[in-house]
Amino acid sequence: MTQAITSAGTSRNNLLMIAAGGVISGILTPLLPALIDQIGGPGQLRISLIAVPFAVLVFILARRFSANPLWAAMLAAIVTMIAFVCAVNAAIFIEGQTAGAATVMRYLLAGLTGGLVGTAVMALGIGLLPAGPRIAAAWWPMLITGTLTGTLLALDNALGLDQISFLYPVWQAAVAVRLVMALRS
Numbered sequence: 001m002t003q004a005i006t007s008a009g010t011s012r013n014n015l016l017m018i019a020a021g022g023v024i025s026g027i028l029t030p031l032l033p034a035l036i037d038q039i040g041g042p043g044q045l046r047i048s049l050i051a052v053p054f055a056v057l058v059f060i061l062a063r064r065f066s067a068n069p070l071w072a073a074m075l076a077a078i079v080t081m082i083a084f085v086c087a088v089n090a091a092i093f094i095e096g097q098t099a100g101a102a103t104v105m106r107y108l109l110a111g112l113t114g115g116l117v118g119t120a121v122m123a124l125g126i127g128l129l130p131a132g133p134r135i136a137a138a139w140w141p142m143l144i145t146g147t148l149t150g151t152l153l154a155l156d157n158a159l160g161l162d163q164i165s166f167l168y169p170v171w172q173a174a175v176a177v178r179l180v181m182a183l184r185s
Helices: 002-039 043-050 052-064 070-095 103-127 140-149 154-161 166-184
Strands: none
Touching: 002 043, 002 052, 002 103, 043 070, 052 070, 052 103, 052 166, 070 103, 103 140, 103 154, 103 166, 140 166, 154 166
């Protein structure tokens, strides 16, 4: 009984540390565009570089909480950067397609779409890794969480946030926790 309580406490502490890592990477994410714009380069590459803090966290999580080899954890980080580019492009596309709607509705839909696309690309890419769960049910909580937290894009827009954000820290913390839960299944 004591061992079960101890392992539950350790698991809870691990999840809290993972969430804290997501919050930290989410705080760093909106700070990077100003730095990356000074470097230059193609637009899609610059967008992918913004995802580096979260990609590093995903690399650590894929390495620590799964039986993936080093190359697979690196591939998980690259997939995360690709997912970020896909999510940003999907959100921009949806926001542009809903030009006649109220601003809040446009950003809610864009956030839902970006959250879903980013999480789905991550789940698909990481699920194909050697130690990735092959059961779709293992990924549903992460997909739902990523989609719903994507709606924070509307809050960021309503508050006029640019260098700080509610979206990135919450989304990255929640998706990181759900990723670990999926990798453990």
